[in-house]
Amino acid sequence: xxxxxxxxxxxxxxxxxxxxxxxxxxxxxxxxxxxxxxxxxxxxxxxxxxxxxxxxxxxxxxxxxxxxxxxxxxxxxxxxxxxxxxxxxxxxxxxxxxxxxxxxxxxxxxxxxxxxxxxxxxxxxxxxxxxxxxxxxxxxxxxx
Numbered sequence: 001x002x003x004x005x006x007x008x009x010x011x012x013x014x015x016x017x018x019x020x021x022x023x024x025x026x027x028x029x030x031x032x033x034x035x036x037x038x039x040x041x042x043x044x045x046x047x048x049x050x051x052x053x054x055x056x057x058x059x060x061x062x063x064x065x066x067x068x069x070x071x072x073x074x075x076x077x078x079x080x081x082x083x084x085x086x087x088x089x090x091x092x093x094x095x096x097x098x099x100x101x102x103x104x105x106x107x108x109x110x111x112x113x114x115x116x117x118x119x120x121x122x123x124x125x126x127x128x129x130x131x132x133x134x135x136x137x138x139x140x141x142x143x144x
Contacts, residue, residue, distance in 0.1 A: 008047075008094060010101045016054045021097075022046040025086060042081040043089040045097055050074025059105040066104040076100065 007015035025040035049055075049063055049071060067076060078100065080092040 008098055008101075010055075010098060010105060014055065014059070014105075016047060016052065016101070020047060020052055020054060022048075023090070039086065041084055041086045041089055042079065043086060043093045045078045045080075045090075045093040047076045047097060047101075048074060049076050055105065063101060063104040067100065070100075 007017050008021060009015045022045070024044040024046070026042045026044070027040055049060070049067065051074065052060065055063065064071070064074070070076060076097070078093050078096045080089040080096065082092060083089050
């Protein structure tokens with residue numbers, strides 16, 4: 001993530017143009033000395049998922065469904081304030097946004113196809129079970 005300008009790459013060749021990303025900066029809470037009072041190091045990155053044309057319709061539908069709980073009026077918001085530097089917080093926010101959209105647009109996993117247990121395995125299990133039962137049955141019974 002060396003540079004800031006340019007589109008946000010999601011997966012493959014699909015990306016969000018920079019024009020659709022809205023940045024907001026504010027003062028970060030927490031420690032930082034005198035520097036913290038003068039610098040807007042907290043970053044808020046917003047992306048209007050409901051109105052975007054950058055994503056394929058299927059991806060957009062999938063993302064809207066999966067991120068429904070995180071959206072505010074169709075807008076996805078990511079905040080970053082771990083670092084003291086605004087630049088590093090911007091990189092962190094971009095990475096989070098890319099990860100969220102990447103997961104939300106991923107295709108659903110393939111359905112598991114049930115497999116049959118091979119007959120040999122079942123027969124061996126029953127044979128061993130029978131042998132065990134014979135062994136245990138042979139232990140009981142009084143000795144004359």
